[in-house]
Amino acid sequence: MSTQASHPALLIPGPIEFDDAVLQSMSHFSESHVGPTFVNTFGETLGLLRPLFQTTNPASQPFVISGSGTLGWDLVAANLTEAGEDALVLSTGYFGDSFADCLATYGAKPTKLEGPVGGRPQVPEIEKALSEKKYKIVTVTHVDTSTGVVSDLKSIVQAVRKVSPETLVIVDGVCSVACEEIAFDEWDLDGVITAPQKAIGCPAGLSISMFSGRAMEVFKNRKTPPASYFASFKNWTPIMQNYEAKKPSYFATPSPQLVHALNTALKQILARPLSERFQKHKEVSDKVKKAVADLGLKIVATKPEDQSSAMTAIYLPDGVQIANVLPKLASRGVIFAGGLHKEIATKYIRFGHMGVSVTDPARTDIDNALEALKTSLAECGYTKA
Amino acid sequence: MSTQASHPALLIPGPIEFDDAVLQSMSHFSESHVGPTFVNTFGETLGLLRPLFQTTNPASQPFVISGSGTLGWDLVAANLTEAGEDALVLSTGYFGDSFADCLATYGAKPTKLEGPVGGRPQVPEIEKALSEKKYKIVTVTHVDTSTGVVSDLKSIVQAVRKVSPETLVIVDGVCSVACEEIAFDEWDLDGVITAPQKAIGCPAGLSISMFSGRAMEVFKNRKTPPASYFASFKNWTPIMQNYEAKKPSYFATPSPQLVHALNTALKQILARPLSERFQKHKEVSDKVKKAVADLGLKIVATKPEDQSSAMTAIYLPDGVQIANVLPKLASRGVIFAGGLHKEIATKYIRFGHMGVSVTDPARTDIDNALEALKTSLAECGYTKA
Numbered sequence: 001m002s003t004q005a006s007h008p009a010l011l012i013p014g015p016i017e018f019d020d021a022v023l024q025s026m027s028h029f030s031e032s033h034v035g036p037t038f039v040n041t042f043g044e045t046l047g048l049l050r051p052l053f054q055t056t057n058p059a060s061q062p063f064v065i066s067g068s069g070t071l072g073w074d075l076v077a078a079n080l081t082e083a084g085e086d087a088l089v090l091s092t093g094y095f096g097d098s099f100a101d102c103l104a105t106y107g108a109k110p111t112k113l114e115g116p117v118g119g120r121p122q123v124p125e126i127e128k129a130l131s132e133k134k135y136k137i138v139t140v141t142h143v144d145t146s147t148g149v150v151s152d153l154k155s156i157v158q159a160v161r162k163v164s165p166e167t168l169v170i171v172d173g174v175c176s177v178a179c180e181e182i183a184f185d186e187w188d189l190d191g192v193i194t195a196p197q198k199a200i201g202c203p204a205g206l207s208i209s210m211f212s213g214r215a216m217e218v219f220k221n222r223k224t225p226p227a228s229y230f231a232s233f234k235n236w237t238p239i240m241q242n243y244e245a246k247k248p249s250y251f252a253t254p255s256p257q258l259v260h261a262l263n264t265a266l267k268q269i270l271a272r273p274l275s276e277r278f279q280k281h282k283e284v285s286d287k288v289k290k291a292v293a294d295l296g297l298k299i300v301a302t303k304p305e306d307q308s309s310a311m312t313a314i315y316l317p318d319g320v321q322i323a324n325v326l327p328k329l330a331s332r333g334v335i336f337a338g339g340l341h342k343e344i345a346t347k348y349i350r351f352g353h354m355g356v357s358v359t360d361p362a363r364t365d366i367d368n369a370l371e372a373l374k375t376s377l378a379e380c381g382y383t384k385a
Numbered sequence: 386m387s388t389q390a391s392h393p394a395l396l397i398p399g400p401i402e403f404d405d406a407v408l409q410s411m412s413h414f415s416e417s418h419v420g421p422t423f424v425n426t427f428g429e430t431l432g433l434l435r436p437l438f439q440t441t442n443p444a445s446q447p448f449v450i451s452g453s454g455t456l457g458w459d460l461v462a463a464n465l466t467e468a469g470e471d472a473l474v475l476s477t478g479y480f481g482d483s484f485a486d487c488l489a490t491y492g493a494k495p496t497k498l499e500g501p502v503g504g505r506p507q508v509p510e511i512e513k514a515l516s517e518k519k520y521k522i523v524t525v526t527h528v529d530t531s532t533g534v535v536s537d538l539k540s541i542v543q544a545v546r547k548v549s550p551e552t553l554v555i556v557d558g559v560c561s562v563a564c565e566e567i568a569f570d571e572w573d574l575d576g577v578i579t580a581p582q583k584a585i586g587c588p589a590g591l592s593i594s595m596f597s598g599r600a601m602e603v604f605k606n607r608k609t610p611p612a613s614y615f616a617s618f619k620n621w622t623p624i625m626q627n628y629e630a631k632k633p634s635y636f637a638t639p640s641p642q643l644v645h646a647l648n649t650a651l652k653q654i655l656a657r658p659l660s661e662r663f664q665k666h667k668e669v670s671d672k673v674k675k676a677v678a679d680l681g682l683k684i685v686a687t688k689p690e691d692q693s694s695a696m697t698a699i700y701l702p703d704g705v706q707i708a709n710v711l712p713k714l715a716s717r718g719v720i721f722a723g724g725l726h727k728e729i730a731t732k733y734i735r736f737g738h739m740g741v742s743v744t745d746p747a748r749t750d751i752d753n754a755l756e757a758l759k760t761s762l763a764e765c766g767y768t769k770a
């Protein structure tokens with residue numbers, strides 16, 4: 001029985017379609033988490049995250065922890081903020097709002113800056129906010145999966161370094177790492193948290209992150225202990241450093257199978273220049289967005305410069321219901337997602353275009369999906385005005 | 386390429402050897418975490434935990450969350466204790482001590498009761514401690530993987546209900562669920578946290594737990610919000626209840642592949658009476674312990690009634706080093722673990738006997754391991770006195 005047996009193309013903004021070799025790595029025979037073969041694999045995997053994030057600074061610290069993308073918010077909140085400290089949360093949708101909730105859980109005081117639905121906070125607003133109060137961290141969702149809005153990380157860091165240079169800049173890169181450019185060192189980022197099941201192309205079950213030397217210093221200088229046990233840098237940093245040095249170490253049992261799959265996915269990604277990968281995602285995204293416009297449909301991310309390459313959030317035409325169109329797409333072997341942003345949830349659908357569906361020339365997932373979208377909308381009675 | 390290709394038998398106290406069908410489930414093609422097929426699988430999996438834990442009380446609440454066994458401690462500490470509350474920690478080794486550290490991280494005040502190395506706290510001591518102070522919870526490590534000591538849960542709950550009936554009894558069952566009896570309802574337990582990679586026989590990467598209606602009431606009556614975001618009952622309870630009711634729900638993306646593997650493992654376990662499974666583990670454990678005694682070796686868990694069926698921690702003979710004996714075992718295709726308990730770490734090795742290595746009649750892992758142990762010790766110059 002093939003585990004990849006005929007199945008619909010999963011084109012939601014994560015999990016995405018996975019490569020056969022990655023899925024096969026998930027079935028690796030059982031190994032000791034502290035035995036030399038797995039220690040070697042895990043150490044290599046941590047090392048491969050450095051080129052993925054484009055960091056060569058040895059002070060940068062990678063983490064791979066069993067969990068989900070959400071656990072990355074806990075890592076940030078429990079280690080890099082202390083009770084009562086201010087956090088500036090740049091929100092472009094559901095995930096920015098939730099990051100703020102996580103920060104507040106650990107006692108930080110989040111201030112949210114948000115654009116209109118489908119937009120993003122602008123640099124002058126960000127500079128103004130930073131000049132009014134001392135913020136310990138600024139958080140930004142690189143691509144908010146609820147809207148498909150991409151943030152301009154480089155300009156944001158420049159604004160922070162100009163107005164409040166010590167403030168840490170933390171990126172939620174769950175829906176951007178491995179499909180949108182992230183130049184960790186060059187842009188002077190302090191942290192990027194992500195997850196494997198989107199553009200990295202590996203099954204869910206891990207929290208993956210990279211923190212700067214500056215962020216690790218801020219952690220070391222905390223006045224209070226970290227506010228989590230499982231998400232504590234104190235517990236995990238020596239473990240990650242030991243594994244990367246190919247030395248066994250134990251805090252909590254990692255998932256060898258997921259780490260093998262991540263290793264396979266990272267080697268596939270890094271076998272080609274990252275710039276080529278980002279360009280390919282941009283080209284396919286442009287094609288999707290043009291096809292959507294040609295159908296007479298509107299994209300949630302209003303301005304072209306706010307539209308991510310990872311996904312497209314598409315408003316449905318008047319009179320077409322999500323509950324009608326998604327099953328019609330599914331009957332054609334195409335899985336899209338419904339809406340998630342609370343203000344517009346019933347009005348739009350989401351199309352993820354990441355990973356092998358974009359980069360593997362043998363796959364026709366994207367063209368099939370565009371064709372299925374056109375036919376399904378027609379069956380729902382929609383004709384372009 | 387077979388992912389189970391010839392490999393040494395992993396006989397550490399977790400991860401253990403996995404069944405082929407379980408490993409194959411790890412490679413399941415990608416599915417939406419909120420699509421009907423995966424929602425059905427996840428819901429069914431949560432339901433299968435009820436018979437595994439022997440609970441039919443509808444108020445019992447199962448959780449399956451991406452993470453590790455360790456995350457279960459955070460679930461307990463962040464949801465069932467509040468800052469300043471007292472916790473009585475019954476420790477039989479490394480894992481009891483670490484549970485206390487986790488409780489302290491979230492502001493609880495742990496008091497540790499421990500036996501001598503290789504022993505356990507006795508019921509009269511537990512009753513005395515409970516009568517001296519009001520404890521919010523008692524935690525007990527069912528089988529401490531650092532020593533192989535098993536605790537007598539039934540007697541502990543009886544003591545708690547007699548002296549301090551409202552105190553919650555929480556079990557760390559990471560190294561006991563699915564090989565040692567746990568009668569959740571009958572024994573009146575309030576929580577059992579575990580992980581898949583031991584006797585359940587599924588790869589690591591999940592935190593698995595069951596909490597009583599009493600525990601969930603205690604959570605609902607908290608005076609302060611839960612002290613974690615990722616490990617919050619508030620965030621996860623509605624998600625678990627929705628999935629079990631076969632309704633899609635979202636807080637953080639689960640790992641469909643791990644959930645499929647857990648589903649397969651649970652169905653295999655529940656296809657036979659649990660009592661038969663526990664008995665088989667007991668028989669194999671007795672055989673191992675007799676063989677170890679016949680070799681003239683001492684077991685860390687001193688008294689027979691303190692010895693778990695899951696594993697055997699074995700003192701090395703004088704003059705035999707871990708660094709000599711483990712590679713000799715490995716050269717015979719047998720992986721044991723070194724010591725973990727800080728007071729005796731260099732003096733003993735650990736042999737895990739759980740799951741398919743014990744229950745699959747086609748496997749000769751245990752006999753091979755006993756033979757390899759005998760030969761390896763002889764090569765190290767040991768002869769029975």
